[in-house]
Amino acid sequence: MDLEAIPGVGAKTAAALRDLEDPAGAIEREDVAALASASGVSEGRAARIVRSAIRDRHDDPGGFLSTDRAREIYDRALALLQERAVTAYGEKRLETFYPSTAPSRIEETRSFATRAMDRSVTEDALDALADVSPLSRPQSVTVRDRCLATADGETYAAARDAFPEMSVEVVDDARDLAELARGYSTVIALDEAFAGVDVDGDVRVEPGAIDDPTATIPERPLAFFATNRTAIRAAIDVHRAADLDPGTDLDDLDAALSRLDDDGSVVGDDELARLENAVEDLDAAVSTAESVANDRLKDAIKARDVTIEGSDLLSLVERGAGVDSLLSRELTDEYDAAVSEARDTLVDALDLPPEEADLARRAFPDDPTYPVERDDETISRLRESLVAQRDRRAAKQKRELAAELADRREATTRLVRRALELDVEYAIARFAADFDCTMPERGGRGFAIEGGRSPLLEEPYSDVEPVDYAVDGVALLSGVNSGGKTSTLDLVALVTVLAHMGLPVPAESARVPAIEELAYHAKTQGTLDAGAFESTLRDFAAIAEGSAAKLVLVDELESITEPGASARIIAGILEELASSDSCAVFVSHLAGEVREATAFDVTVDGIRALGLEDGELKVDRSPKKDHLARSTPELIVEKLAGEDDRQFYDRLLEKF
Structure with a gap:
């Protein structure tokens, strides 16, 4: 479609409309909301564009309303219709209805209105429509936990163009990959030559990643559905209440959306929730465990009568020994018990499975000290392990949910569009019912x-x-x-x-x-x-x-x-x-x-x-x-x- 051929659409507006996914389809569907999503195009302007396209399609010269009073009557009639729309989209879409002299346009609208008058308007559907709105573009996402890596210049340029949301790095060998793996939870190598390379960290060799954007950046489709989740779920409710044919499984779509949070993250996975809580609670849990050990050891010391012979005390002092040596000699069992309780407290607080618990237990050394002290290096390794597991689990969940939702995007778009069009039909049906109307x-x-x-x-x-x-x-x-x-x-x-x-x-x-x-x-x-x-x-x-x-x-x-x-x-x-x-x-x-x-x-x-x-x-x-x-x-x-x-x-x- 030549957009500039539509009366009233100039080069600047046409350029803005071309940025839309399907501007010609939106005009053909009379989709005011889709056109209004173009930069610099207001809803009123979008309605005028649609009206112009309709006139052009039906060879309608316009000019039916030739006086101010005639136009006032039209405005008041339109207002009565718009008062019966629930959504802002419905109000603007009704502006595309205008008095025409073209028989084909009048007949087209009569068919639409006749179908609308046959609809049974339900209160549940009207209530659900209140939360339906046109789908909007999400804000661009930024991926910081993963990167792409390649040794090829052309592949690098293609990846940069395909995935502006994430970092693309140039690597020469396995050592470079290993270095990246220390800074990212996941590294995706785009070159087949890296297959079989053994490096620490989550490094995956996926030469086809550029051709599979949903798996590479699942945040894209998830951001779309997260941004529009309220409108989509409302559209689901509208279809159920109005008994419309949805063209997709509403229960499956609703269940998938229930796993998505407002920020595009995945919820409802117990293992991911455990890892997220463990990372968030790690510092507090370590401090609590440390306090538990020290309190127990302090109580043990208070309750114990310790006798040291003079020659023994002199020997300890000559060797520069301090309280740690005294603990090792006199309170070994009590110290071991205190540290054991600290370790159990930490493992229980973080709900760690056996493979993670072993590392966590090393956070409190066997050598007696007072007060009991944590091993910061071990705590750091534990944190890195938990963060890596969390990010890998989150990425896996995102990929699975994104794959499920991405396949439903087209059907979901139709679902919301159909709900919005139902609002237009309902407005006409309510107008006809409120004023005992008939088709003339x-x-x-x-x-x-x-x-x-x-x-x-x-x-x-x-x-x-x-x-x-x-x-x-x-x-x-x-x-x-x-x-x-x-x-x-x-x-x-x-x-x-x-x-x-x-x-x-x-x-x-x-x-x-x-x-x-x-x-x-x-x-x-x-x-x-x-x-x-x-x-x-x-x-x-x-x-x-x-x-x-x-x-x-x-x-x-x-x-x-x-x-x-x-x-x-x-x-x-x-x-x-x-x-x-x-x-x-x-x-x-x-x-x-x-x-x-x-x-x-x-x-x-x-x-x-x-x-x-x-x-x-x-x-x-x-x-x-x-x-x-x-x-x-x-x-x-x-x-x-x-x-x-x-x-x-x-x-x-x-x-x-």
Whole structure:
């Protein structure tokens, strides 16, 4: 895929995307999270890239939302969807859904939405989704306990390129290998020529190590799984709760992850834990054992009456003997017992097996001393032995676990991706359920909505009155103030936007026109000055003269200028739209005047006022066809005429 061929993707962004493992696949999957992992690409930018790629794939010219109010309706519809997503990924992924004019794109999304609506949303799955996030790259690892060794220059360069995480050393002979083995717990010789070389330490000859990165640096795959462990285990829970096909054995994957710590180390191995504890506790255990011996020997000395003949004492002094000689002569058994207890204490504290216990016992010499003293050289050798065993055991465990997990990386990536996509499906399913949605039909010049209820209103959705409304061609919509004219336009716009997004709409049934543009003009606040008035007329000229099929919704255009001029302007615009393939609804308090000024028989629909009840207006929210609705002032005058015998109100009522 030529990334720069995607509209809006320049050379710099394309270069960043190429650093991804599979940028073309991510774009094809509409994987916003994968694209956002590229350097300098935000989630919002990633969503725009995906939208551009979708338009390019479906040959979609865009431009469906041609006015600010139309875009506002889309933004509010998108917000309702995003509120029902659990993950940040779901929110951004939903931004790739947009109102399109391309039938192939609409059908593609309808298929996705239809599958989503068939899903049964479970609370357990929603709870698990809260911890699912896109997989992230781990920080680079550094390996200090192992090194690679080679005598060949080309092999050295290849190893440096393949394994920047660890040291690569140049060696000439076995003596160099032995020197490296004293500084590293493991040395991996890359040359076959070193096979059979006998040196102290853990030196392994593995000519194929460069071709087996998982075995050579198991920290790589382990770092990936450790970094993403929470998200992966949450994705496992999502698949279980939602009964999704995981494509891998979830129990085995979960068990493998349970052996991995946050830092990429292996846990759950008793022998490794013993060695780690022994290394960590060595100094403390030696000090404790030393104290045990000295305390016992001190008690023995206090409890013992020692008699030395004068000639013996003189002889000891002449020979320069000290207390050690005295201990050797008089307290040999007690010293041996104290040292034996110290040795047992050390071996028990470190939980050493027989082969390690022999070295540990030599940490306290047989020759009597007081106080009892450790042999530091022996302690050092014991430490080196334990550290080497620990590192070799850890490396072995890492290699085994890395081999098991590395084979699952692709399946795990799909597992997390599927869980994130389920969040998108769930958001659509919850939107459809919360607002009693159905999939609309597309076709014809006009729209027809039955039982439509707008979720954009401030009141609780359950309290919203359903609306039936249909228009073929152009129509004027009249009605009393606060009767629901604007909310009806909002409902028509919302249903149209959602239908062209390929999503369900909040209605019992709906049909929308297959249009190329939605032009929704909101109510103008106050009379416009000459410049703004001219600009508004230019906008309507572009709408009226364009050849594309449109749905034009206009809320009280008469407020742009004087009422008489407004009626004539609206009539002229309606005449232009009536001669095109467009559908239009103009809300106007001048519906009667506009109808008189229009050169064709324009339909006037009305939201009927049922009367005033305790000062509150009662209306039928569904517009009645071919009905010019009465105004609120007329209703108030009618109410006063019925309550008062004075003829003033009757004569005033006749003026309407």
